[in-house]
Amino acid sequence: MDTKKIESLVYQLLEAIGEDPNREGLLETPKRVAHMMHEMYAGIQYSNADIAKMHGKTFPVDTNQMVVVKDITCFSNCEHHMALMYNMNISIGYMPKGGVIGLSKIPRIAELCCKRLQLQEKIGEDIAEVISLATGSDDVIVHITACHSCMSARGVKSTDSKTTTLTTKGIFNEDAMIQRFMMLKA
Ligand SMILES: [Zn+2]
Structure with a gap:
């Protein structure tokens, strides 16, 4: 996952919705969102067969x-x-x-x-x-x-x-x- 790209896109997204990405409360937001997405979408990189292999010890x-x-x-x-x-x-x-x-x-x-x-x-x-x-x-x-x-x-x-x-x-x-x-x- 390209977390650097997510950060820069979230920065642009904040601008696009009319926010000021440089105001204090939002300064760390692109980084936080990238971090959250890294966790939230952790399953995308694996196929169903991969997941079965990882957890398939019978x-x-x-x-x-x-x-x-x-x-x-x-x-x-x-x-x-x-x-x-x-x-x-x-x-x-x-x-x-x-x-x-x-x-x-x-x-x-x-x-x-x-x-x-x-x-x-x-x-x-x-x-x-x-x-x-x-x-x-x-x-x-x-x-x-x-x-x-x-x-x-x-x-x-x-x-x-x-x-x-x-x-x-x-x-x-x-x-x-x-x-x-x-x-x-x-
Ligand atoms: Zn929906």
């Missing part, structure tokens, strides 16, 4: 029972407005195929998928793909709810509305499996 197990990690909190930024998606709650389930990944890896995978310019629907697809690549299981489900500041702070100003998306792969395309997952994540 441990052999005999079980083929559903694994669910629920209530992962994340935020992301929408690709249409670069606006914040917040109060995001992610629950992920999969059916192990001979091996499981470390439970702490699952929130890390979700976080990296969120640290890109995203759509909520695409975050679900990305997480499902990474979990599938990392575990070798085609049976993955991802449930996401989030508020979108491009809805709450501008346009329709629908401050309390939340968007829910569900991504299902493999056996989770069956209603009975979706219901079991929804019970476990409740």
Whole structure:
């Protein structure tokens, strides 16, 4: 990521919105924004396959029972407005195929998928793909709810509305499996 370029563009952006980038409160702002973006968009440099490789160490197990990690909190930024998606709650389930990944890896995978310019629907697809690549299981489900500041702070100003998306792969395309997952994540 080119943080120097971000700094100079933020300086110009401040000018463009009618601000004085040289007033005291804004002097360090371009640097701060560049620093924040470096963290906020840390997932852009990795493909889904890269993320799966980074967090894909599996441990052999005999079980083929559903694994669910629920209530992962994340935020992301929408690709249409670069606006914040917040109060995001992610629950992920999969059916192990001979091996499981470390439970702490699952929130890390979700976080990296969120640290890109995203759509909520695409975050679900990305997480499902990474979990599938990392575990070798085609049976993955991802449930996401989030508020979108491009809805709450501008346009329709629908401050309390939340968007829910569900991504299902493999056996989770069956209603009975979706219901079991929804019970476990409740
Ligand atoms: Zn948006």
